[in-house]
Amino acid sequence: MNSRRPFFALAVALFCCALNTSHELAAQATAPLPIMPLPASAVPGDGEFLIDGHFGVALEGYKEPRLERAQTRFLGTLSRETGILFAYHSAETQPHFVIRTKGPSAAVQQVGEDESYSLKVSADGVELSAANPLGTMHGLQTFLQLVRVTPRGFTVPVVTIEDKPRFPWRGLMTDAGRHFIPVPVIERDLDGMEAVKMNVFHWHLSEDQGFRVESKVFPLLQQKGSDGMYYTQEEIRHVIEYARDRGIRVVPEFDMPGHAGAWFVGYPDLASGKGPYHIERHWGIFDPAMDPTRESTYQFLNLLIGEMTALFPDAYFHVGGDECNGKEWDRNPRIQEFMKAHQLKDNAALQAYFSGRVQKLVAAHHKIMEGWDEVLQPETPKDVVIQSWRGRESLLEAAKRGYRGLLSNGYYIDLNEAAEKHYLVDPLEGIADKLTPEQAASVLGGEATIWSEFVTPETIDSRIWPRTAAIAERLWSPQNVRDVDSMYERMAVISQKLQYYGLQYQAAEEVMLERMSGDSNPEALRVLASVVQPPKGYDREGLHEYSSLESLNHMVDAVPPESETARSFGLICKKIAAGKATPEEVQQAHDWLVLWRDNDAKLQPRLAHSDITAELVPVSHSLNTVAAIGLHALDALGKSESVSAEQHKTDLDAVKAAEKPQAVLLLKVAPSVELLVNATKVQ
Numbered sequence: 091m092n093s094r095r096p097f098f099a100l101a102v103a104l105f106c107c108a109l110n111t112s113h114e115l116a117a118q119a120t121a122p123l124p125i126m127p128l129p130a131s132a133v134p135g136d137g138e139f140l141i142d143g144h145f146g147v148a149l150e151g152y153k154e155p156r157l158e159r160a161q162t163r164f165l166g167t168l169s170r171e172t173g174i175l176f177a178y179h180s181a182e183t184q185p186h187f188v189i190r191t192k193g194p195s196a197a198v199q200q201v202g203e204d205e206s207y208s209l210k211v212s213a214d215g216v217e218l219s220a221a222n223p224l225g226t227m228h229g230l231q232t233f234l235q236l237v238r239v240t241p242r243g244f245t246v247p248v249v250t251i252e253d254k255p256r257f258p259w260r261g262l263m264t265d266a267g268r269h270f271i272p273v274p275v276i277e278r279d280l281d282g283m284e285a286v287k288m289n290v291f292h293w294h295l296s297e298d299q300g301f302r303v304e305s306k307v308f309p310l311l312q313q314k315g316s317d318g319m320y321y322t323q324e325e326i327r328h329v330i331e332y333a334r335d336r337g338i339r340v341v342p343e344f345d346m347p348g349h350a351g352a353w354f355v356g357y358p359d360l361a362s363g364k365g366p367y368h369i370e371r372h373w374g375i376f377d378p379a380m381d382p383t384r385e386s387t388y389q390f391l392n393l394l395i396g397e398m399t400a401l402f403p404d405a406y407f408h409v410g411g412d413e414c415n416g417k418e419w420d421r422n423p424r425i426q427e428f429m430k431a432h433q434l435k436d437n438a439a440l441q442a443y444f445s446g447r448v449q450k451l452v453a454a455h456h457k458i459m460e461g462w463d464e465v466l467q468p469e470t471p472k473d474v475v476i477q478s479w480r481g482r483e484s485l486l487e488a489a490k491r492g493y494r495g496l497l498s499n500g501y502y503i504d505l506n507e508a509a510e511k512h513y514l515v516d517p518l519e520g521i522a523d524k525l526t527p528e529q530a531a532s533v534l535g536g537e538a539t540i541w542s543e544f545v546t547p548e549t550i551d552s553r554i555w556p557r558t559a560a561i562a563e564r565l566w567s568p569q570n571v572r573d574v575d576s577m578y579e580r581m582a583v584i585s586q587k588l589q590y591y592g593l594q595y596q597a598a599e600e601v602m603l604e605r606m607s608g609d610s611n612p613e614a615l616r617v618l619a620s621v622v623q624p625p626k627g628y629d630r631e632g633l634h635e636y637s638s639l640e641s642l643n644h645m646v647d648a649v650p651p652e653s654e655t656a657r658s659f660g661l662i663c664k665k666i667a668a669g670k671a672t673p674e675e676v677q678q679a680h681d682w683l684v685l686w687r688d689n690d691a692k693l694q695p696r697l698a699h700s701d702i703t704a705e706l707v708p709v710s711h712s713l714n715t716v717a718a719i720g721l722h723a724l725d726a727l728g729k730s731e732s733v734s735a736e737q738h739k740t741d742l743d744a745v746k747a748a749e750k751p752q753a754v755l756l757l758k759v760a761p762s763v764e765l766l767v768n769a770t771k772v773q
Contacts, residue, residue, distance in 0.1 A: 257535030267297025310356025345410030
């Protein structure tokens with residue numbers, strides 16, 4: 091068994107057992123359903139609905155091809171989970187599941203459309219009703235999440251659900267500029283978004299490292315600025331249709347005036363400096379920026395924005411606007427003269443001038459401009475949507491001044507933070523009492539953001555999922571849904587189910603470990619992988635020098651951002667240190683520590699086979715040391731024995747040393763062992 095998964099497997103088993111009989115279901119009436127996001131209202135009943143080969147789905151009321159495709163997709167996912175082959179259109183199939191859709195949604199999906207649905211499951215059948223296809227698709231996903239294996243087979247508990255989202259904008263931003271993300275990977279993650287009811291795909295399409303969209307008006311953008319890795323306009327249209335089929339809007343972002351170095355490779359006259367310009371191979375904030383003082387800049391942008399707004403039908407168009415350092419402007423005498431002549435006191439004022447001009451271009455093409463915090467200036471037009479990467483204070487300022495806003499601060503999933511940290515970030519927490527109801531309503535929701543400095547097509551699924559399900563719940567479910575333990579238990583269940591949608595975050599890890607080790611069953615390497623994590627925040631950049639050309643195929647890339655094994659071990663250690671652990675929990679901690687202590691002897695002979703694994707030698711040694719110390723502490727606690735002050739200090743120093751990064755990895759069980767050491771009595 092993969093040692094990373096014991097907590098996931100335990101959670102799945104617990105929920106399945108809870109749903110085995112109607113008596114047990116009634117007893118669980120107040121417990122949350124094992125789904126994400128939790129619905130606004132759910133009333134459990136008695137019994138369960140059985141799914142077998144005679145299961146059929148019927149569409150009533152309003153019909154359209156998109157609903158028919160949703161029905162087919164629903165049955166395909168259900169078949170992958172259950173192994174049952176459903177007859178999609180057989181006359182012999184009974185319509186046990188009736189879907190009633192009242193009418194169409196907007197031809198181009200709009201912010202604030204009705205996404206509510208009603209799902210009623212009885213022992214005899216299922217009824218799903220919604221005002222339009224958006225609600226219908228959400229209800230289908232809820233039903234899929236309720237499917238469980240029981241002694242009777244695959245069933246869904248009897249329940250009545252009335253559901254609607256808390257926020258109308260629930261997004262995922264994917265950065266395809268730094269590392270290019272191919273269309274099949276985008277499709278997978280759109281499938282995952284549909285599963286957890288997210289409705290905005292924010293596509294970051296230009297960066298210093300690449301301009302990723304085919305332009306027929308300015309073809310040198312992709313010909314010289316993409317390394318040949320870009321989306322054709324036909325591919326863009328395909329992704330937009332793929333997303334619409336799943337109730338997801340597609341908002342493009344073309345970052346300007348900074349983060350635009352790749353633009354200047356083909357069109358250097360756009361820039362404020364002398365060049366020459368090249369595709370940037372490293373990460374960071376760079377000096378090149380568009381020239382805000384030339385009319386030719388706005389003529390260029392008008393044509394490009396016109397081309398791109400015609401390609402992307404959504405009402406919103408993101409222009410970036412973040413992290414322009416202004417150094418190229420400072421070095422340009424002509425720009426400095428322009429600023430004096432126009433009484434622009436600093437670079438922020440010059441950028442505000444640029445943003446105002448760009449907003450008029452976007453509006454002229456019948457779109458609403460969206461930008462990061464920096465576009466919020468005294469004269470910013472009121473219809474501009476502000477996306478806050480700086481925090482809720484920026485969101486508060488925007489709302490007070492009459493702007494609509496989104497929160498991304500706290501939802502940066504590329505920073506490898508725990509799901510708990512993201513889950514407890516609420517767009518309105520701490521600011522709602524400072525806003526009028528109308529101002530609070532201007533906070534549209536938020537977006538998870540996956541910046542791609544350390545993301546490749548192989549690893550992106552593991553960086554997005556399953557943690558993004560926690561953010562999806564925060565943006566969909568009622569504000570008082572905040573139980574972290576419940577969230578982790580339900581996320582464990584959803585983590586298993588997301589694999590039926592084709593997401594590859596677990597499979598990719600296994601493939602990478604096999605490749606690193608050259609072993610088809612790298613058991614010892616898997617044990618080490620189960621207790622390490624990538625560094626949090628931006629620490630990785632300081633531990634190794636990276637470029638866009640470097641392969642991301644090391645252990646730090648293979649393991650997920652949050653080790654479930656280490657998290658589960660930490661919860662047990664807290665109970666042990668507090669004297670509240672059960673004998674079974676103490677035994678589990680002991681078994682893990684023995685496994686980790688003994689793993690080093692098995693793993694060390696294999697690590698020298700390649701440079702990729704050789705760097706793990708000290709990490710494996712540290713796990714051995716920390717586990718041995720943990721066993722000694724556990725034994726002392728169990729026998730109520732004291733340890734010498736000298737031994738206590740030696741153990742504590744060793745554990746603290748193991749907490750420091752090695753091979754760009756964190757040994758996440760070390761802090762929990764430190765808890766055990768500190769809980770022992772010292773002579």
